[in-house]
Amino acid sequence: MFGSSVKRPVWQMLQGLLKSNITRAALLPILMASVFEVQKAYANATTFSAGFAKENINPTIDDPKRPIWIAGFGQKRQAKSIHDPLWARAIALSNGSKKGVIVSLDAIGFMHNDIIDVRNAVQKQLQLDFVIISSTHNHEAPDLIGIWGPSLLKTGVDSRYLALVKERSVQAIRDAVAALEPVQIHRMELPNVCADVLVDTRLPQVFDSNVRALRFVARANRQTLGTLVTWANHPEVLWNANTAITSDFVHYLREGIETGIRYGDNTLKAGLGGTAVFINGAVGGLMTTLDTTPVLDTVLNETLLTPSFEKARAVGYRVAEAVIDGVNAGSETEITDPTFNWSFKSLLLPVDNLKFRAAAMLRVIRRQFEVGFRTRSEVGLLQLGDTWIGTIPGELYPEIANGGIEAPAGNDFKLTAPVEVPHLRSVMRGQMNMLLGLTNDQIGYIIPRSQWDEKEPYTYNDKPYGEENSLGPKTAPLIHRALIDLFSEAQ
Numbered sequence: 001m002f003g004s005s006v007k008r009p010v011w012q013m014l015q016g017l018l019k020s021n022i023t024r025a026a027l028l029p030i031l032m033a034s035v036f037e038v039q040k041a042y043a044n045a046t047t048f049s050a051g052f053a054k055e056n057i058n059p060t061i062d063d064p065k066r067p068i069w070i071a072g073f074g075q076k077r078q079a080k081s082i083h084d085p086l087w088a089r090a091i092a093l094s095n096g097s098k099k100g101v102i103v104s105l106d107a108i109g110f111m112h113n114d115i116i117d118v119r120n121a122v123q124k125q126l127q128l129d130f131v132i133i134s135s136t137h138n139h140e141a142p143d144l145i146g147i148w149g150p151s152l153l154k155t156g157v158d159s160r161y162l163a164l165v166k167e168r169s170v171q172a173i174r175d176a177v178a179a180l181e182p183v184q185i186h187r188m189e190l191p192n193v194c195a196d197v198l199v200d201t202r203l204p205q206v207f208d209s210n211v212r213a214l215r216f217v218a219r220a221n222r223q224t225l226g227t228l229v230t231w232a233n234h235p236e237v238l239w240n241a242n243t244a245i246t247s248d249f250v251h252y253l254r255e256g257i258e259t260g261i262r263y264g265d266n267t268l269k270a271g272l273g274g275t276a277v278f279i280n281g282a283v284g285g286l287m288t289t290l291d292t293t294p295v296l297d298t299v300l301n302e303t304l305l306t307p308s309f310e311k312a313r314a315v316g317y318r319v320a321e322a323v324i325d326g327v328n329a330g331s332e333t334e335i336t337d338p339t340f341n342w343s344f345k346s347l348l349l350p351v352d353n354l355k356f357r358a359a360a361m362l363r364v365i366r367r368q369f370e371v372g373f374r375t376r377s378e379v380g381l382l383q384l385g386d387t388w389i390g391t392i393p394g395e396l397y398p399e400i401a402n403g404g405i406e407a408p409a410g411n412d413f414k415l416t417a418p419v420e421v422p423h424l425r426s427v428m429r430g431q432m433n434m435l436l437g438l439t440n441d442q443i444g445y446i447i448p449r450s451q452w453d454e455k456e457p458y459t460y461n462d463k464p465y466g467e468e469n470s471l472g473p474k475t476a477p478l479i480h481r482a483l484i485d486l487f488s489e490a491q
Contacts (some may be wrong), residue, residue: 008286009021011279013303014093016077016357024183024388026339035106036475040338046098047095047182047227048093048094048095048182048183048184048185048335048340048384048385049092049093049094049095049096049180049181049182049183049184049293049312050091050092050093050094050175050178050180050181050183050185050216050225050226051091051092051175051176051178051179051180051181051225052089052090052092052179052216052225052274052275052277053089053090053092053171053172053173053174053175053176053178053179054087054089054172054275055065055087055088055168055169055171055172055175056085056086056087056168057087057088057105057106057107057163057164057165057168057169058085058086058230058245059079059083059086059087059142059161059245060160060161061079061080061081061082061245063472065262066158066160067150068142068158068161068245069142069143069148069149069150069156070139070140070141070142070143070148070242070243070245071107071108071139071141071142071143071144071145071156071314071354072108072138072139072140072141072148072236072240073139073148073239073240073421074148074240075147075148075149075150075151075152075156076149076150076151077148077243078243079142079243079244079245080243080292081243081244081245082245082246083245083246083309084245084246084247084251085246085247085251085385086106086107086138086141086245086247086353087104087105087106087247088103088104088105088106088165088168088169088172089103089104089172089275089277090102090103090104090169090172090173090175091103091144091176091178091216091228091277091306092173092176092177092179092180092224093340093384093463094180095338095340098192098340098341098342099126099127099128099129099131099177099180100128100130100131100132100341100342100343100382101128101130101131101132101173101176101177102127102129102132102134102174102277102279102382103132103133103134103173103277104119104134104135104136104277104278105134105135105165105169106131106135106136106138106141106247106250107135107136107137107138107141107142107144107170108135108136108137108138108141108143108144108145108166108442109135109137109144109145109438109441109442110133110144110146110165110438110441110442111144111145111355111366111367111441111442112375112376112378112393112440112441113124113208113366113367113368114144114165115131115133115168115440115441116153117447118131118133118166118167118169118173119131120171120354121166121170121193122170122173122174125203126173126177127175128173128177129342130342130344130380130382131173131214132380132391132436132439132440133437133439134279134280134381134391134436134437134438134440135280135328135438135439135442136235136247136250136252136278136280136438137234137235137280137283137395137437137438138235138247138248139234139235139236139238139239139248139262140235140236140242140244140246140247140248141218141239141243141245141246141247142156142158142161142245143155143156143157144161144162144165145157145365145442146359146364146365146366147359147364147365148431149423152364152398153362153364154364155266155364155365155366156469157366170384171182174383178227179430180273181218181220181288182218182220183216183217183218183219183225183227184216184217184335185214185215185216185217185334185335185384186213186214186215186216186217186220186327186332186333186335187213187214187215187332187333187335187385187386187387187431187432188211188212188214188215188216188323188326188327188331188332188333188432189210189211189212189213189432190210190211190212190213190214190322190323190326190331191209191210192209192210193209193210193211193231193319193321193322194209194231194233194318194319195207195209195316195399196296196431197233197288197289197293197295197318198232198233198287198288198289199285199287199288199289199290199382200285200286200398201285201290201292201392201409201465202286202464202466203283203288203366203406203459203460203464204399204404204405204406206285206397206399206403206404207231207232207398208282208283208398208399208401208402208435209231209232210231211229211230211231211319211322211323211326212230212231212281212432212434213227213228213229213230213231213323214227214228214325214384214387215227215272215327215332216228216274216412223273223274224273224274225274225275226274226275226276226277227246227257227272227274227275227276227277227281227323228277228279229253229257229276229277229278229319229323230278230280230281230434230435231253231278231280231281231319232280232282232283232284232287232398232437233249233280233287233288233289233315234283234286234287234288234289234410235247235248235250235280235379236248236289237249237289237295237307237311237312237315238287238307238308238309238312239291239307240278240291241307242307246309246312248312248316249289249312249313249315249319250278250316251312251316252312252313252315252316252317252320253276253278253315253316253317253318253319253320254278254320255276255316255320255322256271256316256317256319256320257271257272257276257320257323257325258271258272258273258274258275258276259271260324261299261317261320261321261324263299263300268299269321269324270324271320271324272324272327274325276320279436279437279439280338280436280438281401281434281435281436281437282392282395282396282397282398282400282401282402282435282439283395283396283437283438284394284396284397284398284437285397285398285399285448285449286395286445286446286465286466287398287465289315290310291306291307292305292306293464295311295314295315296314296319297310297313297314298314298321299317310347312413332364333431334387335384335386337384337385337386338385339383339384339385339386340383340384340385341381341382341383341490341491342380342381342382342383343381343486343489344378344379344380344381344391344486345378345379345380345382345482345486346376346377346378347373347374347376347377347378347379347478347479347482348370348371348374348375348376348377349374349377349443349471349474349475349478349479350373350374350470350471350474350475351369351374351375351471351472352373352472352473352474353444353470353471353472355468356444356471357373358394368411368471374445375471377393377440377441377443378391378393378440378441379391379392379393379482379483379486380439380440380486381486381487381490383430385491386430386431386432387430387431387432387433387434388428388429388430388432388433388479388487388490389434389435389436390424390433390434390435390436390486391435391436391440391442392435392436392437392439392479392483392484393438393439393440393442393443393479394437394441394442394443394444394445394446394475394479395437395438395444395445395446395448396437396446397445397447397448397450397451397476398447398481400420400423400424400448400476400480401422401423401424401425401435402423402424402425403410403422403423403425403426404423405418405420405423405448405450405451406418406450406451407422407451408450408451408460409457409459410453410456410458410460410461411450411452411453411458411459412452412453412454412455412458412473413449413450413452413473415450416448417450417478418448418450419448419449419450419476419477420448420476420477421448424448424480424483424484424487427487427488429487429490435479443470443471443475444470444471445467445469445470446475446476446479447466447467447470447473447475447476449473449474449477451478452467452473453467454467455463461473
């Protein structure tokens with residue numbers, strides 16, 4: 001009657017009681033207690049379901065009247081070709097009573113108001129408890145923010161392309177929900193993956209180089225339906241001279257996990273199958289593979305120095321291989337905890353950046369202000385079994401995530417101690433704690449207040465980069481406090 005979710009001793013006890021001569025009055029409290037045990041056993045055997053889908057979001061680049069501007073470096077970088085597909089990739093999740101979706105876009109960023117549009121199109125109709133949308137922060141994809149157009153005074157966002165991204169995201173969500181099936185979920189954290197290809201371009205040197213992965217295995221046939229992977233690095237290996245639409249190293253990372261490490265017609269290592277979804281981590285600071293960073297291609301045993309697709313492949317394949325090797329080595333742990341909760345905090349962030357204010361007023365950036373120069377954003381927490389997944393609306397500096405914030409001499413507020421403490425992962429209580437960057441918004445860099453530095457004398461005797469692409473010095477304390485409160489309130 002209750003299937004495999006009821007433990008045999010409970011069912012045998014109920015059968016025995018029903019056959020006995022015990023009075024109804026005495027039987028009732030025993031039955032009530034037994035029903036409670038049945039409910040408890042059922043809850044502990046909650047089956048998660050997952051579904052994966054993807055939609056191509058490549059732009060049309062052959063219309064001379066509607067040039068596509070590539071985001072991520074400077075203005076006037078027009079797309080001339082397409083090297084590999086850009087995607088909206090969706091993961092639907094359910095435990096039978098709650099249901100939600102995580103979407104990853106191959107994009108520089110996706111504004112909160114655009115995310116609300118996608119949510120409004122599907123959330124009520126599909127009865128979703130949450131819709132989480134993240135951007136890979138790809139610097140070789142069309143501008144969806146506005147500041148990388150033909151000039152500083154003209155937006156780089158093509159309205160027709162933006163509409164396509166929203167439409168395809170909605171379709172990917174629908175398809176993922178339709179594909180829901182029972183799964184086992186396996187988690188895995190791998191330390192310091194490809195740390196040698198990462199450069200922290202701003203002191204202090206703090207990285208978020210661990211790979212964290214969730215693999216979803218179909219209960220029906222034990223096949224991998226898909227894998228969610230997080231790692232913190234700017235997808236800009238192709239650098240600023242590239243004019244081909246591409247998802248950069250992310251293309252090779254996903255391809256390697258799905259179909260294997262392949263050179264030409266030779267598959268050197270089998271993939272895991274299914275659909276791979278990549279979401280970036282704490283990339284502020286910034287975490288990147290510079291145009292001059294040496295990258296070892298471990299297959300060719302060749303060190304690549306200049307930007308190229310071969311260099312992007314080496315980065316992506318090395319991360320993919322780490323994930324494949326981790327699975328093959330038995331490094332995963334199955335998630336058996338039935339917890340499935342989504343919580344979030346909406347917040348208003350001051351826009352102190354005068355360039356951002358001007359760009360919004362000129363409609364270069366399509367951003368609305370509330371109550372003066374403040375803009376709405378959000379942070380969130382998804383509890384998926386014993387894994388906690390925090391969502392960050394921009395490019396978080398890794399020291400806010402992992403610790404190591406400094407208050408160097410020369411900081412603009414003359415602070416002698418960090419503000420954003422304790423660091424986020426020290427408060428998260430999951431067995432694995434993921435932080436998804438550029439998620440449910442893109443507000444730019446989230447810089448520790450004690451490291452804020454626009455005025456001389458400069459910290460570390462060098463004028464830093466970052467403040468010009470941040471809302472302002474109040475951003476990090478507000479986001480940090482909202483996340484700490486969210487984590488502390490979680491059950």
